[in-house]
Structure formats: structure tokens, C-alpha cells
Amino acid sequence: xxxxxxxxxxxxxxxxxxxxxxxxxxxxxxxxxxxxxxxxxxxxxxxxxxxxxxxxxxxxxxxxxxxxxxxxxxxxxxxxxxxxxxxxxxxxxxxxxxxxxxxxxxxxxxxxxxxxxxxxxxxxxxxxxxxxxxxxxxxxxxxxxxxxxxxxxxxxxxxxxxxxxxxxxxxxxxxxxxxxxxxxxxxxxxxxxxxxxxxxxxxxxxxxxxxxxxxxxxxxxxxxxxxxxxxxxxxxxxxxxxxxxxxxxxxxxxxxxxxxxxxxxxxxxxxxxxxxxxxxxxxxxxxxxxxxxxxxxxxxxxxxxxxxxxxxxxxxxxxxxxxxxxxxxxxxxxxxxxxxx
Numbered sequence: 001x002x003x004x005x006x007x008x009x010x011x012x013x014x015x016x017x018x019x020x021x022x023x024x025x026x027x028x029x030x031x032x033x034x035x036x037x038x039x040x041x042x043x044x045x046x047x048x049x050x051x052x053x054x055x056x057x058x059x060x061x062x063x064x065x066x067x068x069x070x071x072x073x074x075x076x077x078x079x080x081x082x083x084x085x086x087x088x089x090x091x092x093x094x095x096x097x098x099x100x101x102x103x104x105x106x107x108x109x110x111x112x113x114x115x116x117x118x119x120x121x122x123x124x125x126x127x128x129x130x131x132x133x134x135x136x137x138x139x140x141x142x143x144x145x146x147x148x149x150x151x152x153x154x155x156x157x158x159x160x161x162x163x164x165x166x167x168x169x170x171x172x173x174x175x176x177x178x179x180x181x182x183x184x185x186x187x188x189x190x191x192x193x194x195x196x197x198x199x200x201x202x203x204x205x206x207x208x209x210x211x212x213x214x215x216x217x218x219x220x221x222x223x224x225x226x227x228x229x230x231x232x233x234x235x236x237x238x239x240x241x242x243x244x245x246x247x248x249x250x251x252x253x254x255x256x257x258x259x260x261x262x263x264x265x266x267x268x269x270x271x272x273x274x275x276x277x278x279x280x281x282x283x284x285x286x287x288x289x290x291x292x293x294x295x296x297x298x299x300x301x302x303x304x305x306x307x308x309x310x311x312x313x314x315x316x317x318x319x320x321x322x323x324x325x326x327x328x329x330x331x332x333x334x335x336x337x338x339x340x341x
Contacts (some may be wrong), residue, residue, distance in 0.1 A: 123152065132157050
């Protein structure tokens, strides 16, 4: 089930964000609040409200609560907007938007923004789904494409709907389809969003075609793994006791121990602190915080994400010459949040 939910701010406040960014909502589900991240499907060119197009997946908690419970007039707390997967306000490039499933929502926001701007539009938008009935925001996209010839819209489905005629592309996006849909794809900026297997397939295909990957951008809420050193610790990893550390949460006065396999978010949860978090591995930014570390030259402030899945090794928190000694991380409290509990 897919629904578009629209929100407005207090006292008709206007929303400021970039097309493609997301919001993180606090949802008061039974059993305690949860934080969930949703891409904004509306455009900043229409600033009086924001719209979120949500789809309940199997086992969904937060989204299912929204679809079943949310009614006009109800209020929700939100953090953001945030995210680097977004168009620049004065962008004048040629674009290729590739998406699958509900991953089309940032493409809808970006296309609507370019549509409203009315000049310098050159967009090829491709969205994939299992069946035509599951194409998210289909009518909205068709309306814009029907009015602006330089918005080229293409749908790809794997199966037909019963008792309905489908004359578009069938199967999965491949090199032959891409060449037919956008012959000048090598000259475009590519924005990709969807399930991880879909994005991996797109990346591999573009690399094989010789695409300049500096013009490739993707949205993902999966844990980033940049190289083998960044991979999550395996089950047989044994932390080195000499690399132990302590985290002090100043707003609540709680001190908790940790080792090099822990994340700050994991330490906080184990200590009974209810710190807002979304993806839990440092991508969405919900658990961003400011830390103060004491080095040879006094306190040094820096921003970090408590849920980042890089190992919490003391060298990340303290100067190299002191990295093998247990140290305290002080004044770790959420930015913009009154307290930890």
C-alpha cells in the first residue's frame, strides 16, 4: 500500500530544503516512539507544506502505523531536512533519473522542482516496478511529462497486470534499454535510488559502459562499506582490552564502557538512553551529535554520528600519541535535543 501524506508547519511556516532531501519523523507507535526517515516527494518550489510518499513493506512498524493511524490534524515531531542526494538550486545540467519502487520519490521531488522552474529542463526519468499497478507517483509524472516535452518518462515492469494492456518496457533495466531510452546517457548526470540490488546493477552497468562515475549519485540507507577496513566486525572478532574506552553522556550524567567493536549509538542503547536514531548505521543523520575531546591543546569540538559503523577505536577519539590508553569521551549530547532520555 502506497500513500502520499502532506504536512504543514505551525503558523503557516514555510519549508526550506533541496529537492531530494529527507525528513526523519518521530512516530509514537505502541511500545515506544521510533524514528523513521522518509524522502520528501514534494518540491521546495511549493514551500507551504511537505509531502511524503510512503509504502508499507512487509514487517513495517512505523510506516504501517502512519497508514493505519495518522489522521488530519495530528502532529508529529520531525528532524531535518537532511541529505546530500539533492539538486543544487541553480542546477542547469542534463539529468537521468533512475529509480525502482518507492525509490522514485526523490526523482519526483527533483522533477517537480525543474518543472516549476520552467527553464533549462532536460530530464530523462526511468522508474521500475514489478507490475504497472505498483508504479509509484505514475499519474503525477505523466502529467508533468505531458506538459513539458523535454521531460522524457519511461516505465519498466517485470509483469503485466491482469486484464490490462501494457505497451511499455518489460523485464529489468539493462544496457540495451538504457541506450534506447537515453542515447546520450554518457553526457548526463545520473541520480539513482532504489533497493540495493537495483543500485548495484546500475553501478555495474554504467562502469562497464565507461560512464564517468563522478557524475553518478545515489541515495541509500544501507550501511556504507568503503573498503575491507570499513566492513562490520565479524562474529569471531575479539576486541583488544587495551583499546577499551568510556563514553560520558553529559546531558544525562551516564557513563558507559565500550570496546573497539561498539558504536556510540549501541553504547547509548545498552546504557538505557533513548537517543533518536533512524537507520542505526550513520547514514540518515538522525543521531548526529557534537563531541568534545581533550587533546594536548585543550578541548576540540567535532560533529560525528553516534551510529556510524566504523569501529570505535580510541584513535578515532584521541590524539595518535595517546591512542592505546583508555580515555573518556566527554560532553556527548545530541545536537538540538534537550536531553538524552
